[in-house]
Amino acid sequence: MTRTVYVNGDYLPEDQATVSIFDRGFLMSDGVYEVVSVLDSKLLDFGGHIVRLKRSLAELQMDNPLSDDEYLDVHRQLIEKNDITDGLVYLQVTRGNPGDRDFAFPPAGTRPTVVMFTQSNPGLADNPAAKTGWKIISVEDLRWGRRDIKTVQLLYPSLAKMEAKARGVNDAWLVEDGKVTEGTSNNAYIVKGNTIITRALSNDILHGITRAAVLRFANEAQMKVEERSFTIDEAQNADEAFVTSASAFVMPVVEIDGAAVGDGKVGAVATRLREIYLDEMRKAAV
Structure with missing residues (x-):
């Protein structure tokens, strides 16, 4: 079954989701991520993960593309669309695609790339x-x-x-x-x-x-x-x-x-x- 994933505002089947080959996350590992656990279709310690995400972005002088409420809404939408009871939601923000490859990253204002997807893990809390x-x-x-x-x-x-x-x-x-x-x-x-x-x-x-x-x-x-x-x-x-x-x-x-x-x-x-x-x-x- 094909998952629904999130890429820059769109919900797509995973086999239709793409990111530019010039994205700095791909070329330079210029990005940050968070993983939020899901139990009983609810998010664990979501607020803490978003606080850390914003700190990571700030440390890398990267714009924060979404509000806290928008991040939460996408997480919940993905849980619903993929029928996740227990599992994970992966969130990644990269500096995006400013153009040709260059070690120097662009000034503030380049639109970051935001990718999110789920992984189902039934019985996550009951790991033997x-x-x-x-x-x-x-x-x-x-x-x-x-x-x-x-x-x-x-x-x-x-x-x-x-x-x-x-x-x-x-x-x-x-x-x-x-x-x-x-x-x-x-x-x-x-x-x-x-x-x-x-x-x-x-x-x-x-x-x-x-x-x-x-x-x-x-x-x-x-x-x-x-x-x-x-x-x-x-x-x-x-x-x-x-x-x-x-x-x-x-x-x-x-x-x-x-x-x-x-x-x-x-x-x-x-x-x-x-x-x-x-x-x-x-x-x-x-």
Whole structure:
């Protein structure tokens, strides 16, 4: 069945949707994106994703083409047109097509390209991996220095993800100067004693929307949170580990570079945080 997608104001069958070969998103990875989860045909933490989108656009000196209400309307239209119960809505904004290829981008006023599409994922919240946990490897972090901007420059994370797949595990944690930055598409955490530890926000990591919500819920549940960097060795010797993202929610990690974390089973803290997150997000979904 052909999906309906959105391109620059038009709703089209996916096989009829096109973008110029001169679009800077295609030529230069000059664009940003967001992914919003859908449960029970409603959007999770939509407002947070739009706030981050606007920040990313501003950091790249790119015009914001739509209002918050227009973004919300397109998301809802796509959910309805594609009959999405559980899944994702992908949103991408690029600097558009100013003409011939040039490293120097055009001044403000060039119309950005806006693309949105859905991906159906029945049972998204019931991922069986949440019961068994992920196994991960560590790889050197070779990305550019502005990871706080959610750009479409995803080649290196893709290569790291493929290395993990080739080695028979679920994902990779990226390491810089001996410390974990984040996962290929998620924020990273360990638990030691009663303390949840995760890297502090900076240009080094993505300011995760799920991260913000989970840490807020952890504080409300009177769990201790410490924002600091940690090493792979420290993670291997932790009681628990987990990651957060818009699509994985809270996902336990049970093995790092072949070493079991804790007893090698899904821990109580990650399990509880996943339960709280899904419950609270469903209540607030739009």
